[in-house]
Amino acid sequence: MIEVMTANYAAAYAVKLARVGVIAAYPITPQSSISEKLAEMYVKGELHGKYFLVESEHSAMSMLIGASYAGARTFTATSSHGLALMHEMLFWAVGARRPIVMAVVARALAPPWNIWGDHMDVMSERDTGWMQFFCENNQETLDTILMAYKISENRSVMLPSMVIEDGFILSHTYEAVDIPDQDEVDDFLPPFDPEWKIDFNDPRRFGGLTMPDWWSEFRYRIALDQEVARKKIVEVDKEFERKFGRSYGGLVEFYNCDDAEVALVLAGSAVGTAKEVSDKMRERGKKVGVVKLKTFRPFPAEELKKLNDMVPVVGVFDRSYTFGYGGALYSEVRNGIYDPAGGALVKNYVGGMGGKDFTPKNMEFIFEDLLRIKKEGKVDKMVEWINIKDGTGRW
Amino acid sequence: MVNIPKFTIPKEEYVCKGHSACPGCGTPLALRYTLKALGKRTVLNIPAGCGGVILGVWPSYALKVPVVDNAFECTAAVADGIRAGFDVLGVEDAYVVGWAGDGGTVDIGLQALSAAVDRNANIIYIMLDNEAYMNTGIQKSGCTPIGAWTTTTPVADEKGWNTSPKKRIMEMLVANGIVYGATVNVAFPEDFIARLREAKDIKGTKFIHVLAPCTPGWRIDPKKSIEVARLATQTGIFPLYKVENGRYSLTKEIKNRKPVREYLMLQGRFRHLKEEAINQIQKIVDEEYARLLKKIKDTNE
Amino acid sequence: MVEAPKTYKDLPSTPITFFTTEDNKTGTWRTIRPVIDKEKCTRCYICWKFCPDLSIEVEKEGDYPNVDYDHCKGCGICANECPSNAITMEKEMEK
The missing domain is CATH 3.40.50.920 (Rossmann fold)
Incomplete structure (x- = not known):
């Protein structure tokens, strides 16, 4: 079904199609209309999961890490200072190996105060260990979110993804977007099934204190798994093309x-x-x-x-x-x-x-x-x- | 008939031996009592602090229930996230506990906690109050009492100790609309467990303020740990009470409050205090206690 | 029996634990040891209740408490709290 919409709405439709379990929302321009659209969908009973209002982006990411540990698929969206405030928890999401997907509506950082688009915010998070996917248009925003879940949740990857759309240029500009059928998306994206989650019958401690003798090994695993992701990104792009007829080249x-x-x-x-x-x-x-x-x-x-x-x-x-x-x-x-x-x-x-x-x-x-x-x-x-x-x- | 000796608290243990707490530490006791009350289907999320260190070093840990570690200021948010995940996945009969220290709660974690109360998140938030940032080496927190020495409120020439009062976290959360709050003390395990059992199945955010001594931080002999904690309640410095939907009530009546001097003088962190300062602290404690009694009266009319 | 990871290849995708701390013999921290006089002990279990290190063991109600010297850190709370003065703290033998 083709509809005319902004990239922010396209992102919200992707979240709905991905049957996300837990959404944490906090407003910031130019992201807010993603959160608003999701709120509307939630109230109308159109979402598969639950929608939570938090008091900051820091808590949004924290909440999603908790929800992901419980085994839920998770989503949030942010911009600029919101992303900067999350910075600490971005590392935490990676170290905890939680495949959270987040839309980042890229925007400048103040001062001077500025709500418009650039890439300062996302580039500043380059070293956190998140996968970062840029989008050229609104269709690509929707499609990339669906692909990002598939890549992130792969048991050999287990790393979070940022899906980046340019503030205002995409977030507030209307384009024709093809919304795939739910059946097709369900077929492409199976439910989140992590190898490790909170289990009362097999109690574990997640992310506890680790001494210098093993800490680097955990970091080495993240480095290697980013390399695995490199292959998965290309594979998933090809699979997406077979199913939906659109490809974005995977990496380049x-x-x-x-x-x-x-x-x-x-x-x-x-x-x-x-x-x-x-x-x-x-x-x-x-x-x-x-x-x-x-x-x-x-x-x-x-x-x-x-x-x-x-x-x-x-x-x-x-x-x-x-x-x-x-x-x-x-x-x-x-x-x-x-x-x-x-x-x-x-x-x-x-x-x-x-x-x-x-x-x-x-x-x-x-x-x-x-x-x-x-x-x-x-x-x-x-x-x-x-x-x-x-x-x-x-x- | 012969009296068979009885356990006054549940026998089950969910804390393992070999944890890394200092000798005489109150925290493992608080963990023992909490999990005795809540049982196996409990998940703890613990931020940076003593709680994380006490549980030991990877690949081992010292609990028989799942634990999620998190960053300093996000305990309530992570806990609510776990609950959210359980809810959407249909995981029932589980207790989600946020287990943070006093600094992690009344200072850096206050924002996330307030928001969780705002959402009435279905979690049990336990604040392990040892009255300073102990894990980082005894720095003053919002819960450090007046008169206390810490490494960031050092004492020189009879001045320089902490002069700001303990934050009234319970009152903040009551004003915030919390459904249940209670103070408990590791020196009163039966009461501790009773409060958690009372709280656990209430829907919404439950706040448990635990007083737990820190032997190096309070500069006390490890063997005196429980004795000192008990005195905190017996002097009225740390009264045991609960607040249910805004209604205050005492959970432990103290007939004749002991002088605060008895509590203070067992601890190196207060040993610099002279007569005048002790009298001043006594006055503050008397006033705070009277305030509490008034709140009980006012909210029960 | 779970095996401890030997190389990075054995690490799980998520940093999870594999064991409990029970093999950590914290009894080596101790400089003084509690000794229970069963003549004086009334089996009130206050020592068991207040042991932060789970090192006072009581098998079942009615039994006398025993000290697990592998893990007891020698804090002395048990001796301080015992209402019958049935526990004394004795110096560890010098090695």
Whole structure:
């Protein structure tokens, strides 16, 4: 059934279809309409599970960890400061190996106060051990939540997932979304059946004090299981495509890259803009490719390495910044594709932060800049901030 | 007829030997009594603190019921989450216990606890009050009493000890609308178990405030642990009472309250106090006790 | 009998415990030991009730209490609380 809706509503429909058992909700812009839609569904008796109002994002995540230990499938959604407040419990969810799925409606962190979209919040949680999936559009948001449960709850993975949709750009923008049938989703996503949960007949202690002699081994297991997840993500994407006819490339999607002269790596809603600009530029004979980073953790370094054989110059577009260095995607991509024998030149573009429009014109600037670098054979500067009021009038 | 000696509390044990509590610690007793009252189908969730350390080190632990460890401030939220999970999965006849220390409750955990009471979460919240952050090395908490030395309220030249009163957590939760609250003391096990049995099947949030001595933190001889705890109630410093839907009542009548000096002078943490300070504490305790009696009177009219 | 994990490969996906602490012989912490005088003991079980270390054992009602010296930490609560003064704390032999 196709309906026109925002990514936030699409997320709520995914939660309903996934038959989530326990939902913990706390409002924050631009996430709130997910919580509101779920509340409405709950009151109407449309949800499989229970819906709880908590007093903070910290408690939302805490509650879900408890519910997941009891054996329930769990969901919450947050943004920005809410995600930052959860930070402690994000580590806890990973260490406890609870396959919670959370929608993160990516937004800037204050001050100055700003409710609009960028990736600062999600990039700051890179090292928690959560899997991180970016979404390009509303359909992808719904589909990714369904896939995320399947990946997270796999007994060889047992790690939580963040499904990231860009604040306002997706969260509050209406698009046509195909809502799959419940039967089809049930067939794709079986009930949560964890190997270990609270059992009065087999009492255990979960996550108790562990001395230095074994603590690293538990961390090593998480590292290895992220590697398992890498394979499962691709498998689940393929299975999803077989069932529902849609695929998102699993880890990475290469678009217009086969004969490209330069390529731009990016994540989230800006991918759509990049694809469109790439198409248009190709009509004018400018062969520019787009690399959509679907999955940020686990990071698809091997897949991205192919870029060295495809193009001599790679751009990386960041909607966030690691102060004192560069964009987070940039440093990951550059490190990931590093080839001691040479490899592609890499330049970082930073923009679209705090909700600033990132326009096709801005995108075209990046592609033109990459083509220039290709011609000149060297990168002029490591990082370029896009569309900054720098007095040059070039924007 | 010969009198056969009887156990005055249940025989069943759900705490294992070999736990890591200091000699004379009140916490394992509180765990013993709690689980004797609640039984096998009980899950504890325990945040950072002595409770987590006492249970031992992976791959072993010292209870015969399931335990979930959690972060410092989220006990009530995790407990309610476990209950939520049980509810959606149809797990019945189970007791979900949040087991936090005084700092983990009245300081860092207060927000989550208040929200759980707000939702009337069907959990038993047990605050193990040893009157400071003991696990981290005896730092002042919101439950540290006036006059006490701690490592963050050190004593120098007869000043510097803790001067802020103990937070009135029970009153906060009563104002919050809690359905059941009670104070218990490890020195009175029969009363302790009676309160938990009374509370366990009430639907909603139950709050149990346990006084449990910390031998290094209170600077007491381990053998005096129970004696000191008993004096806390006998002096009126830690009266035993309960609050049912806002109605206060004493659960242990104290005929002639002993002077607070007897309680204070057994403990190194109070040993710096001079006559004047002791008299002041006596005055505060008398006032607090009178307040309690008034609340009992007012809420039962 | 559950085997203790030997390598990271044996670890469960979730950090769960495998054993109880009963093998942890906390009796080695002790410097003084409780000795029960059964002549004086009235079997009121107050010592059993107040033992934080579960080291005063009573098999069934009517039995005399016994001390589990493998686990008793020697806190002395039992001796302090005994209303009949039936328990004395004696120094551990020097090794």
